[in-house]
Amino acid sequence: MTDRIEVLAVVGLPEVRPGDDLAALIAGAADLVEGDVVVVTQKVVSKAEDRLVDIDPEAGHRPLVERESVRILRRRGDLVIAETEHGFVCANAGVDLSNVEAGQAALLPVDSDRSARRIRDALRHRFSVNVAVVVSDTFGRPWRRGVTDVAIGCAGLRPVVDLRGTTDALGRELQVTEVAVVDEIAAAAELVMGKAAGVPVAVVRGIDPLWFGDGSVVDDVVRSPDEDLFR
């Protein structure tokens, strides 16, 4: 158990472009220490990985949304809630029109866990700092207004920490205690990013060392449809 964490915005990053070396940009702008979690927004990962596509001026972005969806859960007006091939359920299947050039859209990374792993490996091997990496995105949710940031990829971190079977403070067995710490880390990072301020990277410093390890958001956080009560 840790009794204090810090969340630090990484300021001074240049506008990210296709082909950019994100790990080098991050290492140049942030003063990382072992045990940090580096949270990188989907937007800059998608840009660096050149997941930018042109929007057909006549058809608009809707064909892109259809193409990125394996299943449409709900439609209302312009809003489509869809499941992506990764298993994420989100607005417009993650097709994103904000903070990209007019006429373009940013698609989700092909494999955000791999994106996180690449950044982590580069930081470790080329910049000699052992950190975990989370790729975050901004999702809505049912029943509650407002968006929050969640994780769509991670590396070097156990995304869900399973406390089942440990006892609570009164010595009784806890019931539901699989905590999605990776999503709480993404949410905490968002508090210093600001939606319009263009800060796409933050560092969460001081998390419980026991949470470091192996894991994948797609494998460990995405619920399979058969165990999901809402699909």
Add this chain to the structure above:
Amino acid sequence: MTDRIEVLAVVGLPEVRPGDDLAALIAGAADLVEGDVVVVTQKVVSKAEDRLVDIDPEAGHRPLVERESVRILRRRGDLVIAETEHGFVCANAGVDLSNVEAGQAALLPVDSDRSARRIRDALRHRFSVNVAVVVSDTFGRPWRRGVTDVAIGCAGLRPVVDLRGTTDALGRELQVTEVAVVDEIAAAAELVMGKAAGVPVAVVRGIDPLWFGDGSVVDDVVRSPDEDLFR
């Protein structure tokens, strides 16, 4: 925009009992400064407000869940996902069996926004410190494994920060930017609480001063059924 926040566990609180003065306990254990957000878990608020009820040894906790529900959304085995009278959608309608004495359950506070307001008012008037207060609880969510902490009440804070109409870093209008900062604050706080460690209060220090103001989780975060695509 803030570029750094701290999240601090408030350690050393005694076991909370019905009738306890939570504000006094918090003021005694935490070194609060103006602009802090004090996050208090539902469990200790429910205990202080004596929302503990006995479980009928024969019937178990199910009648309590039925009584606390205005609508059952899903059932599977022992799990009930229900809407409470406040509009929260959560497991067992918030009826909580962990960290209470055997044979008892903790119900949600009657009005968690009011609970937050009382703690905030007491801290302000009796302990002369101007902070915001969030009451948090641990909820599951569809589509993603693991629980995260969200807000069920707040005072002195704008729970959803509306950035609609402001421009992004490329000068284009942002699309969906109502950020539920109150839930992100609850999630960040959980990172230092630990599920089994019995730390029921944390302080989030350094959030954007613009986020302070009036608001209510029930009024501003709970989605009304008519605008909800998943009810």
